[in-house]
Amino acid sequence: MKLKYTFLLAFTLPLLIWIMADTKKKVEKKYTENHELKTVNPSLDWKGTPLDENGRFVNLFHPFESSFGDLLKWQTSKNPYKEAKENETRQLAVNFDPSIIQGKEDYLIWLGHATYLFRVQGKTFLTDPILMDNTFLKRDSPLPFPIEEMPHLDYILLSHNHRDHCDKASLKFLAEHHPQAKILTALGVSKVITSWTNPQEIEEAGWFQQYTKPDADIKITFVPSRHWSRRWLWDDNKSLWGGFYIQTEEKxxxxxxxxGKGPHFEDIKNTLGSPDYCLMGVGAFRPEWFMHQAHISPTYAIEAFNTLGGRFFIPMHYGTFDLSDEPRMEPWDILIENRDAIQGYLIEPVIGQNLLFPNLD
Known part of the structure; x- marks a missing residue:
C-alpha cells in the first residue's frame, strides 16, 4: 500500500485506529459547556455542546461515517490528479509591507494555511499558528517575515488539536516570546498544550460560548464546525473543534x-449575524467522497459563504501544506472559475498583504 502525502502520517494513521472502532454505533448524547462563560443560545432547545455516551465530543448534525474500507480505497487507488500535482509550479504570492504591523491601524494578514495575524480594536490576534516545519508538515509557501519579528500578541486562537492547526514547536516559541498572550480554544485542548505553553493563560469554550476578556468592545464566540479531533491513538474526540466569530462595533x-458540510453555517448566521470577513477553508478536499466530512470543497465553501451572508470571501487552508490529492493551487482556480456564484467579494489572500478594507460602507 503506497503512502499518500503528509496527510497519512499526520492524520490518517490515527484515523485508521478510530475507524476500526465502531464509529457507526448509535450515539446517546449528553451535553457540556464551560459554566464560567456566557452562552449565546442558537435556539430555545439548545442544551450545550454534545457528547456521546463515552463522554467524547460529536458533531451537531453528522456522525463520522467513514469505514476502514474507505480509507483503504483512498490509499490504494490511483490519484487522477497526480500528474497535475507533479506539474504544479505555482506558489502562493507573497507581498509584505513591515509598516503594516508597525503602525496602529487594524489589519488582517495571512501567514499561510489557517494562520492569520490580525489586529482589531488595538488588540492583536494569531489563529492556529504553525510557523515552522515539523516532522509531519513541510511548508510550500514562506512566511512573510521571520517569526522573531512577530508583533506583540494579545490572543492566540486555537480551533482544534490537529497538527496542521495546533503545532507544538510554534506554541512553545510563542509561549517563550509572547507569554502575555492569552490562548482561546476549545474544550479539552488545554490538556494537549499546557505543558508547552506554561505559564500562559488558557480559556476553553464550548460551541456558541463567548470568552471572557478585559476588552468590552470585542466579542469572541466559539462556533461549531463539522470535524473531529485526535493527536494520538487513544484520544479521539476528547477535545472539541470549531471556529471563531470576532465582533466589534465596526466589523x-x-x-x-x-x-465539512452542514447546517451549522446557517446556525452561526442566525445566532450571530452575517460576518463582514469570512476566512473559509477551501483545500485538502480531494478525494471529495472521503474528505467531505472534514474539509469542504471550494464550491461548497462558496455555498457556505452565501449561507452566512458574508461580505468578503477570503480563502485559506490551501497552498502551504500537501495534505491531500489536489494540486497546490487548484482550490484558487476553482474559486476563480465560480466567482460569479459568490454573493460577495472574493479576495485573493496574498501572504503578508493587508486584507482589511478601511471603509465597509
Missing amino acids: SIYFMGDS
Whole structure:
C-alpha cells in the first residue's frame, strides 16, 4: 500500500485506529459547556455542546461515517490528479509591507494555511499558528517575515488539536516570546498544550460560548464546525473543534477552522449575524467522497459563504501544506472559475498583504 502525502502520517494513521472502532454505533448524547462563560443560545432547545455516551465530543448534525474500507480505497487507488500535482509550479504570492504591523491601524494578514495575524480594536490576534516545519508538515509557501519579528500578541486562537492547526514547536516559541498572550480554544485542548505553553493563560469554550476578556468592545464566540479531533491513538474526540466569530462595533470576522458540510453555517448566521470577513477553508478536499466530512470543497465553501451572508470571501487552508490529492493551487482556480456564484467579494489572500478594507460602507 503506497503512502499518500503528509496527510497519512499526520492524520490518517490515527484515523485508521478510530475507524476500526465502531464509529457507526448509535450515539446517546449528553451535553457540556464551560459554566464560567456566557452562552449565546442558537435556539430555545439548545442544551450545550454534545457528547456521546463515552463522554467524547460529536458533531451537531453528522456522525463520522467513514469505514476502514474507505480509507483503504483512498490509499490504494490511483490519484487522477497526480500528474497535475507533479506539474504544479505555482506558489502562493507573497507581498509584505513591515509598516503594516508597525503602525496602529487594524489589519488582517495571512501567514499561510489557517494562520492569520490580525489586529482589531488595538488588540492583536494569531489563529492556529504553525510557523515552522515539523516532522509531519513541510511548508510550500514562506512566511512573510521571520517569526522573531512577530508583533506583540494579545490572543492566540486555537480551533482544534490537529497538527496542521495546533503545532507544538510554534506554541512553545510563542509561549517563550509572547507569554502575555492569552490562548482561546476549545474544550479539552488545554490538556494537549499546557505543558508547552506554561505559564500562559488558557480559556476553553464550548460551541456558541463567548470568552471572557478585559476588552468590552470585542466579542469572541466559539462556533461549531463539522470535524473531529485526535493527536494520538487513544484520544479521539476528547477535545472539541470549531471556529471563531470576532465582533466589534465596526466589523466582524468569521474564522472557520476546519469543517465539512452542514447546517451549522446557517446556525452561526442566525445566532450571530452575517460576518463582514469570512476566512473559509477551501483545500485538502480531494478525494471529495472521503474528505467531505472534514474539509469542504471550494464550491461548497462558496455555498457556505452565501449561507452566512458574508461580505468578503477570503480563502485559506490551501497552498502551504500537501495534505491531500489536489494540486497546490487548484482550490484558487476553482474559486476563480465560480466567482460569479459568490454573493460577495472574493479576495485573493496574498501572504503578508493587508486584507482589511478601511471603509465597509
